[in-house]
Amino acid sequence: MTHFTDTVELNEFISGLPKAELHLHLEGSVQPEVWARLAGRNDPHLSVTPDDIREMLKYNSLSDFLFAFMALTSCFREPDDFRLAALECGRELARHNVVYAEIHTSAAAGLSIGIPPREIMDAVITGLNEARSEGGPEWGLIVDVIREMAVKDQGEIGLELAMEYRNRGVVAIGLGGNEAKIPTSEAAALFRAARDAGMHRTAHAGEAAGPESIRQALDIGAERIGHGVAAREDPELLCLLRDFRIPLEMCPSSNVCTGAVASMEEHPIADYLRQGLLVTLSTDDPPFFHTDMNTEYARVAEAFDLSPAEIIQLSKNAFDAAFGVIPKSGFRF
Numbered sequence: 247m248t249h250f251t252d253t254v255e256l257n258e259f260i261s262g263l264p265k266a267e268l269h270l271h272l273e274g275s276v277q278p279e280v281w282a283r284l285a286g287r288n289d290p291h292l293s294v295t296p297d298d299i300r301e302m303l304k305y306n307s308l309s310d311f312l313f314a315f316m317a318l319t320s321c322f323r324e325p326d327d328f329r330l331a332a333l334e335c336g337r338e339l340a341r342h343n344v345v346y347a348e349i350h351t352s353a354a355a356g357l358s359i360g361i362p363p364r365e366i367m368d369a370v371i372t373g374l375n376e377a378r379s380e381g382g383p384e385w386g387l388i389v390d391v392i393r394e395m396a397v398k399d400q401g402e403i404g405l406e407l408a409m410e411y412r413n414r415g416v417v418a419i420g421l422g423g424n425e426a427k428i429p430t431s432e433a434a435a436l437f438r439a440a441r442d443a444g445m446h447r448t449a450h451a452g453e454a455a456g457p458e459s460i461r462q463a464l465d466i467g468a469e470r471i472g473h474g475v476a477a478r479e480d481p482e483l484l485c486l487l488r489d490f491r492i493p494l495e496m497c498p499s500s501n502v503c504t505g506a507v508a509s510m511e512e513h514p515i516a517d518y519l520r521q522g523l524l525v526t527l528s529t530d531d532p533p534f535f536h537t538d539m540n541t542e543y544a545r546v547a548e549a550f551d552l553s554p555a556e557i558i559q560l561s562k563n564a565f566d567a568a569f570g571v572i573p574k575s576g577f578r579f
């Protein structure tokens with residue numbers, strides 16, 4: 247550690263830094279204490295403790311992570327569960343000095359079978375507004391559509407929802423799901439319709455598939471790339487991302503946990519930053535990947551010996567790459 251005298255100084259620097267989080271899934275942001283509460287209130291016969299949940303969050307593979315994710319998200323049974331998740335999400339972000347967040351929600355993906363998507367959206371908005379009124383971040387919502395839905399022509403449900411709520415906080419439509427199974431290009435019609443409607447677009451790409459997935463995302467009109475790890479396999483693509491200032495929403499701890507990279511030290515984030523790409527830092531599904539915003543900054547700073555100026559650049563990039571309106575006052579770099 248050459249730029250900071252010790253980790254205490256580094257951590258203080260990071261905590262004091264105002265941050266914007268651009269890639270955070272609401273359903274993946276729920277802390278063990280809140281999962282235990284949701285499980286308990288939906289099934290009083292069930293006795294689940296936060297420590298039980300922490301045990302579930304220990305895994306070494308993508309399939310085990312997906313199993314835990316599906317098991318826990320099945321705890322969402324009522325609209326108010328989403329309000330509580332959103333409220334706690336906003337509170338947690340405030341603890342990490344996140345002053346602006348763009349939060350993905352899978353309301354349109356049928357995650358909570360039986361709850362109408364609009365009731366989920368209303369509940370999420372209520373929860374985020376409650377958090378904001380307590381000093382939580384300004385926020386925008388990204389309505390995520392999974393590829394499996396997009397190719398079945400159900401993407402329009404997501405777009406419809408995004409359009410309906412654009413005056414209440416929705417800033418973009420997102421594309422998730424398994425890019426290794428369903429090519430990103432399959433979402434072309436959805437993204438074209440979103441563009442025609444003036445809706446911003448971001449796509450997970452280059453996380454579980456190669457650089458061709460990122461190229462496809464750009465071809466269909468994605469304005470930001472979620473992850474983009476695989477871009478390093480295609481030097482021309484890297485130049486394109488840099489020259490056109492395409493923001494990358496990078497989530498290193500997530501990539502280590504799911505095996506997209508072997509270790510934090512092998513993550514390309516610092517290389518990209520030093521090559522002048524518009525790299526941003528986010529947490530994806532923080533409790534699932536044993537991270538949070540301050541921890542994520544600290545891990546990257548330590549792994550790559552980032553200078554204070556580089557850490558500030560990472561944060562500023564996220565504000566520059568935001569789709570929504572950023573609060574102009576109340577924080578300083």
Ligand SMILES: [Zn+2]
Pocket residue numbers: 269271450472530
């Ligand atoms: Zn994600």
